[in-house]
Amino acid sequence: MNSALWIKGPKWIANKTEWPNWTRNVENCNTFSTITEESMDAEIHVPKTSCIQIEKYSSFSKLVRITAYVLRFIRNLKTCKSERTIGILSIQEIGEAEITLIRNVQRTTFELEIDCLNPSSKHKVAIVRQLRLYLDDNGLLRCGGRLNNAPLEYNTKYPILLPTKHHFTSLIIRDMHHKNLHSGLNSTIAHIQQKFWIPRIRQCVKYHLRKCHSAIK
Structure with missing residues (x-):
């Protein structure tokens, strides 16, 4: 309350002659027409x-x-x-x-897993072979399962791989759970797996459902 700087601001601000000056150098400025x-x-x-x-x-x-x-x-x-x-x-x-x-x-x-997909890579990660991982046209890492000929949507046959412990995955789980009207564990998992594949998904979803008071137990 006794601070003049807090109440009135710096002394130079009340004197226009002390205001900082900036001269624009037009020659060094890019314009949208030249970018x-x-x-x-x-x-x-x-x-x-x-x-x-x-x-x-x-x-x-x-x-x-x-x-x-x-x-x-x-x-x-x-x-x-x-x-x-x-x-x-x-x-x-x-x-x-x-x-x-x-x-x-x-x-x-999944930097190492993506690197393993390169034919010249010497790294070998078990999850790449187990889930038959591949990169789609958008550069997304997907799982190639055994549902190639199943009458299902592309996302369901080849779900997008997400990390188990990541805030983005948590947001996905909460969003899917909410859109599925706060259903139980199995129903929420089934809804998520229509598009995404999360390792140890059961424990991961169960953890978030415990925090949701609207979830059907």
Whole structure:
């Protein structure tokens, strides 16, 4: 309460002559008209989701939507103003965001397994052979089971591999459990396995169901 800095701010802020001056050097400034696709890709060399901390989110749907807006922002930077995307998110944008998140999680947790899929790799990991892992067209790590000829959807026949102990997997489990109207253990597992494969899924789902007071025991 006795701090002049807290009440009035720094002394120089009341005197305009002491305000900091910034002269813009136009010659060294890039404009959208001079930025090319190659230069943008060169500058953004880190994964697109590296700026999003998954651990800060408690909702899978919110995480996906925020990621979708980030990807839209990056895409709009590369296009002229008249062709930029605005408004509510499309199904395609949400799907792209989900794929980007899963791919980013897999790249950080299954780095060795993905490296094993390279024919020139000398590493041998048992899970790659056991689950018949492979990379699909979107770069997602999937399990190749024995349901090739079964009349099922692609995601069910070839589920996406997720790490057992990861916050992203926890968000998936909670989201699936909620969408399945807080059903019991077996029903929740069956719902998850229509799209994802989680090692030791029973213990993992049981752990989260204990924390859900709405779950059917």
